[in-house]
Amino acid sequence: MADVQFLDAKSVRLRTTAGGLVSLGLGDTFFPKVDLHLAFPFSDPERFISVREPEGDEIGLIRHIQELDPLSQEAVRKELRWRYYTPRIQRIISYKEEFGHTYWEVETDRGVHTFVTRGRDQTVRSISERRTLIIDVSGNRYEIADLEDLDVRSREYLATLL
Amino acid sequence: MDDLLSIQGDLGGLKQVLTYQDGVLTWKEGENTRSWQEEELETVKLHHYVGSLTINAKLKDGQELVLLRGSQGLARQYQMFAQTINNRLQGKDDRAYAKEVADRCPKCQRYYADPARPICLRCLDRRSLSKRVLGLAPPYLRQIALMILLMLASSLVGLISPFLGGRIFFDEVLDSAGRYAGRIGQVVLAMFLAQLVTLFLSIWQGRVNSRVSARIVFDLKTQVFTAMQRLSLKFYNNQQTGSLMTRVNNDATHLQAFFHDGLPFFIVNSMRLVGIVAVLLAMDWQLALYVLIPVPLIVLGTAKLHPLLWRLYTRRFRALSRLNAVVNDSLGGVRVVKAFGTEHEEIQRFSRNNQRVFAVNREVGQMSSTVFPALSYLMSLGALVIWGVGGSRVLWGDLTFGTLITFTGYLGMLYGPLDFMTRIVDWWSSSMNSAQRIFEVIDSNELLWTPEPGEIVPMPRVKGSIAAQDVTFGYEEGKPVLEDISFTVEPGEMIGIVGRSGAGKSTLINLISRLYDPTAGIIFLDGVDLRYVDQKDLRRQVGMVLQDTFLFRGTVFENIAYGRTDASYEEVVQAARIANAHDFITKLPDGYETVLGQRNVDLSGGEKQRISIARVILHDPEILILDEATASIDTETEQLVQEALERLVRGRTTFAIAHRLSTLRQADRLFVLDRGKLVEVGSHQELLKKRGIYYKLFTTQRDALSHIGVAG
Numbered sequence: 001m002a003d004v005q006f007l008d009a010k011s012v013r014l015r016t017t018a019g020g021l022v023s024l025g026l027g028d029t030f031f032p033k034v035d036l037h038l039a040f041p042f043s044d045p046e047r048f049i050s051v052r053e054p055e056g057d058e059i060g061l062i063r064h065i066q067e068l069d070p071l072s073q074e075a076v077r078k079e080l081r082w083r084y085y086t087p088r089i090q091r092i093i094s095y096k097e098e099f100g101h102t103y104w105e106v107e108t109d110r111g112v113h114t115f116v117t118r119g120r121d122q123t124v125r126s127i128s129e130r131r132t133l134i135i136d137v138s139g140n141r142y143e144i145a146d147l148e149d150l151d152v153r154s155r156e157y158l159a160t161l162l
Numbered sequence: 163m164d165d166l167l168s169i170q171g172d173l174g175g176l177k178q179v180l181t182y183q184d185g186v187l188t189w190k191e192g193e194n195t196r197s198w199q200e201e202e203l204e205t206v207k208l209h210h211y212v213g214s215l216t217i218n219a220k221l222k223d224g225q226e227l228v229l230l231r232g233s234q235g236l237a238r239q240y241q242m243f244a245q246t247i248n249n250r251l252q253g254k255d256d257r258a259y260a261k262e263v264a265d266r267c268p269k270c271q272r273y274y275a276d277p278a279r280p281i282c283l284r285c286l287d288r289r290s291l292s293k294r295v296l297g298l299a300p301p302y303l304r305q306i307a308l309m310i311l312l313m314l315a316s317s318l319v320g321l322i323s324p325f326l327g328g329r330i331f332f333d334e335v336l337d338s339a340g341r342y343a344g345r346i347g348q349v350v351l352a353m354f355l356a357q358l359v360t361l362f363l364s365i366w367q368g369r370v371n372s373r374v375s376a377r378i379v380f381d382l383k384t385q386v387f388t389a390m391q392r393l394s395l396k397f398y399n400n401q402q403t404g405s406l407m408t409r410v411n412n413d414a415t416h417l418q419a420f421f422h423d424g425l426p427f428f429i430v431n432s433m434r435l436v437g438i439v440a441v442l443l444a445m446d447w448q449l450a451l452y453v454l455i456p457v458p459l460i461v462l463g464t465a466k467l468h469p470l471l472w473r474l475y476t477r478r479f480r481a482l483s484r485l486n487a488v489v490n491d492s493l494g495g496v497r498v499v500k501a502f503g504t505e506h507e508e509i510q511r512f513s514r515n516n517q518r519v520f521a522v523n524r525e526v527g528q529m530s531s532t533v534f535p536a537l538s539y540l541m542s543l544g545a546l547v548i549w550g551v552g553g554s555r556v557l558w559g560d561l562t563f564g565t566l567i568t569f570t571g572y573l574g575m576l577y578g579p580l581d582f583m584t585r586i587v588d589w590w591s592s593s594m595n596s597a598q599r600i601f602e603v604i605d606s607n608e609l610l611w612t613p614e615p616g617e618i619v620p621m622p623r624v625k626g627s628i629a630a631q632d633v634t635f636g637y638e639e640g641k642p643v644l645e646d647i648s649f650t651v652e653p654g655e656m657i658g659i660v661g662r663s664g665a666g667k668s669t670l671i672n673l674i675s676r677l678y679d680p681t682a683g684i685i686f687l688d689g690v691d692l693r694y695v696d697q698k699d700l701r702r703q704v705g706m707v708l709q710d711t712f713l714f715r716g717t718v719f720e721n722i723a724y725g726r727t728d729a730s731y732e733e734v735v736q737a738a739r740i741a742n743a744h745d746f747i748t749k750l751p752d753g754y755e756t757v758l759g760q761r762n763v764d765l766s767g768g769e770k771q772r773i774s775i776a777r778v779i780l781h782d783p784e785i786l787i788l789d790e791a792t793a794s795i796d797t798e799t800e801q802l803v804q805e806a807l808e809r810l811v812r813g814r815t816t817f818a819i820a821h822r823l824s825t826l827r828q829a830d831r832l833f834v835l836d837r838g839k840l841v842e843v844g845s846h847q848e849l850l851k852k853r854g855i856y857y858k859l860f861t862t863q864r865d866a867l868s869h870i871g872v873a874g
């Protein structure tokens with residue numbers, strides 16, 4: 001019970017279902033729907049993926065996504081991309097601070113997004129020296145892969161939020 | 163025909179639309195459509211992911227589909243949609259959910275910044291906000307009028323000084339042709355008097371000002387605290403409003419600063435500005451225009467530099483507060499630090515943050531020692547222009563020497579107010595922001611639902627039967643913690659609530675004691691809907707003993723008599739006896755008058771718990787709630803507490819949560835919760851025979867306890 005339960009990558013068959021969910025075949029057992037959770041979503045999103053029954057127990061951990069067969073990898077990547085939906089900010093088009101709220105317009109790898117952040121606390125989370133997350137009022141996340149890629153003005157503004 | 167319900171996906175550029183009308187659910191993406199009849203659908207459900215939401219449909223044939231994906235701001239909208247469909251599928255009345263979800267400002271059509279807080283900050287009527295802030299003033303109108311009068315007077319007198327020292331002194335006194343030629347003593351005396359009057363006026367005005375602004379903020383804080391007490395727990399548990407609370411104090415102080423410094427100086431400075439410009443123009447309009455040449459430059463300069471400095475200050479503030487957090491952390495956790503021998507790492511953590519503070523401080527220092535001298539240089543340029551232009555005109559004889567001196571005197575007085583004026587806009591808007599947050603707390607309607615006065619049922623005495631009917635509850639939209647709970651409890655019955663952590667045990671008692679209202683379903687007290695029971699009666703008859711006992715600052719006596727200020731010595735001592743607290747209390751140096759919450763009085767967990775039991779005994783409620791009441795107590799005193807609790811429970815309807823199942827032996831029945839559902843009900847023996855979840859919980863715990871040598 002106390003030991004970490006790793007799944008035997010060879011017997012794992014994760015598939016995207018017709019309905020857009022993920023199913024798991026594990027040897028002879030079949031789970032029509034499983035949830036995937038990342039143990040280290042920021043520093044290593046490819047390792048230690050927890051496979052769980054919906055609202056239930058952990059079936060086991062996947063040590064590394066690359067241990068899986070190609071179809072499973074594809075299913076996992078696709079699901080995680082939605083579950084941890086985090087647009088990557090490439091350029092800050094504009095930001096405006098007004099009455100304690102900041103209105104952002106950004107260009108991301110998933111198109112242009114506008115969002116609002118409130119206040120200064122818990123708005124920006126620094127993951128490493130250069131990697132940063134912005135979290136908006138509803139809890140949506142936006143990632144800045146490298147602060148150095150931003151223009152000076154945006155960078156300076158972000159520094160006041162950190 | 164029903165109204166058309168519709169939601170959209172907004173992630174990753176997918177243009178998906180989901181609609182529902184007349185029993186048909188339709189999904190559309192571009193040309194592709196799919197639809198389902200009501201008969202095919204089992205449920206429609208909202209799922210929260212980490213960075214997104216999905217709406218899934220479960221079909222009757224067992225298949226599950228993702229219908230739509232959206233960003234998290236849409237949670238409320240999606241939940242309403244899912245709820246409406248589910249209600250129809252179950253044949254329930256759905257009118258409660260049919261109401262339009264207001265997610266955007268009706269005026270400007272922009273989405274609200276925070277859907278949980280439908281205030282459009284853009285369209286917010288700022289005039290009415292300012293009016294409201296100023297509306298705090300009327301009780302002090304006379305003093306404020308006095309204040310303004312004093313300011314006016316001191317500004318006027320202040321304006322005379324340069325005139326006396328310039329034109330009068332040089333042109334009328336030192337010039338032999340002047341009107342007061344040679345009367346140096348009189349003019350100096352006049353100047354001395356003017357200064358004395360200014361001093362006197364500004365002292366008077368400052369004192370009035372302090373009184374008024376302190377008074378306004380005092381009233382404001384009282385209002386906020388009163389409002390806070392009125393609010394339901396939900397308000398406090400909402401994290402975002404939680405941070406709102408901590409800011410309220412700062413905000414009130416911020417507003418005070420505005421009332422104290424901002425507003426009066428604004429009035430004084432604008433009068434000064436107008437006054438000086440008027441005097442200058444009157445004396446010599448051409449020279450006055452020269453004076454005004456550098457003004458736009460200065461205004462522009464400060465306006466540009468100010469955000470720069472402000473950003474630096476913010477960064478410094480944040481670096482400092484982080485440093486403070488590190489210090490607090492390692493001082494608060496000093497035992498852990500010592501135990502793990504990590505002093506060195508802590509020092510490094512500190513100096514890393516200290517380094518940042520140092521870096522910002524250096525930047526601030528360098529910046530301000532560059533900027534401010536440059537600004538004063540700019541201002542002195544204005545004086546040079548006056549000396550140059552004015553000086554040559556003095557030589558030509560069309561300007562008196564005194565006028566020139568007066569001009570330079572006024573010039574010095576001009577730039578202070580100007581600098582202030584460039585900042586007042588920022589100051590004003592940030593003060594209005596503070597005021598807005600304060601009013602938000604005051605106006606918040608995060609209250610428990612209240613019936614019309616006529617519908618309230620007074621229940622001065624209750625029998626103590628509690629029932630729940632299809633109760634569902636979640637702290638957040640679409641995340642139910644309890645689902646479809648129903649039960650009936652007889653007066654005097656003791657119920658043990660068990661289940662794994664997170665099963666919803668504490669939530670259930672929060673509903674029973676009406677700290678929250680169910681999202682759906684009803685809780686009954688003696689057959690009356692709990693929401694209609696007079697709150698005062700309810701509070702009087704529900705008593706709680708919690709795991710973390712909270713004792714207020716004050717004496718032991720005051721703490722036991724909390725909520726019963728009329729209690730006599732006899733009653734309090736009697737309650738303490740029943741609670742097994744009397745003995746240790748009398749042994750305290752100051753007995754019942756020992757002041758708690760001070761350093762040298764350190765009660766053990768068991769002692770605190772017995773004081774809180776005594777408090778409840780004195781309260782004498784019909785309904786009793788014990789939430790892990792013995793969890794943080796050592797085994798020795800546990801017996802004393804357990805004994806006290808047994809006396810307390812007798813004859814009262816009791817709901818007890820305990821992790822150690824053995825402490826619930828005396829319960830008449832046990833409610834077993836699992837993932838928000840009431841899965842088993844029965845006595846200890848019955849449930850053991852059932853070999854279900856309770857059996858599993860009990861045996862694992864017994865084995866674990868016997869393993870470590872504790873008798874279950």
